[in-house]
Amino acid sequence: MPITETPAQVLDCKGLACPLPVIKTAQAIKTLEPGQVLELLATDPGVEPDMKAWTTRTGNELMAIDQEGEVFHVFLRRNG
Amino acid sequence: MWTDEGEGKVLYVQTHGVTDPGRCATPFFLAASAAAMEVEVAIYFTMYGPTLLQKDVVDKIGPKGDVGQPLSYFIKQATDLGVERASGAGMPFVVEELLASPLGRAARGLHLRVGYESLDDLIDGVKMIGGAAFNDMAMRADAVVSF
Numbered sequence: 001m002p003i004t005e006t007p008a009q010v011l012d013c014k015g016l017a018c019p020l021p022v023i024k025t026a027q028a029i030k031t032l033e034p035g036q037v038l039e040l041l042a043t044d045p046g047v048e049p050d051m052k053a054w055t056t057r058t059g060n061e062l063m064a065i066d067q068e069g070e071v072f073h074v075f076l077r078r079n080g
Numbered sequence: 081m082w083t084d085e086g087e088g089k090v091l092y093v094q095t096h097g098v099t100d101p102g103r104c105a106t107p108f109f110l111a112a113s114a115a116a117m118e119v120e121v122a123i124y125f126t127m128y129g130p131t132l133l134q135k136d137v138v139d140k141i142g143p144k145g146d147v148g149q150p151l152s153y154f155i156k157q158a159t160d161l162g163v164e165r166a167s168g169a170g171m172p173f174v175v176e177e178l179l180a181s182p183l184g185r186a187a188r189g190l191h192l193r194v195g196y197e198s199l200d201d202l203i204d205g206v207k208m209i210g211g212a213a214f215n216d217m218a219m220r221a222d223a224v225v226s227f
Contacts, residue, residue: 018109018113019109019110019112019113019116019154020157022113022116022117023112023113023115023116023157025116026115026116026117026118027116027157027160050113053117054116054117057087057088057117057118057119058117058118
């Protein structure tokens with residue numbers, strides 16, 4: 001299902017390898033209010049399993065992962 | 081050493097040092113990832129591992145040699161994540177007690193090429209523990225990963 005909600009923040013991690021997308025996401029989402037959405041842009045091929053594991057651990061919501069070419073768009077909602 | 085305030089505990093054990101840079105980066109990567117997952121995490125440095133914590137080394141060694149970010153970058157990322165957690169738990173770097181002195185290093189056969197003379201030569205925040213404390217940490221951890 002496409003995400004219609006406008007992200008409160010877009011985090012560009014294109015070109016960065018593991019673990020930087022996870023680390024930067026963990027830092028960025030703490031700047032949001034509970035319920036707000038963060039869009040992560042990443043080209044690391046491991047970002048999908050990493051984000052699934054990270055959200056399972058932290059309780060944040062993995063809303064969707066869309067891929068356009070080499071770029072993954074990961075939509076995350078901060079838990080509250 | 082554990083605060084028991086995290087959702088889980090992972091203890092990494094680093095035995096390799098500056099003479100084997102190809103085996104030095106992964107523990108920092110994994111520890112940083114674990115810290116980002118709000119897991120309580122620590123790295124125990126023994127054998128040649130403490131050489132990675134020298135103040136004049138952490139900016140020179142990285143996972144890709146001279147390319148990319150140095151170890152200090154990942155150390156900072158991980159410790160910053162820990163400090164920002166509500167529990168206040170950081171990511172401790174702990175060093176085997178015997179390695180803190182030249183005599184202790186000699187007892188371990190590590191008196192050559194270790195490269196540091198005291199804990200003052202290591203980065204800030206390094207704690208020194210003995211075998212009992214390490215064993216306690218290992219037994220209370222959810223996972224112990226050795227490099």
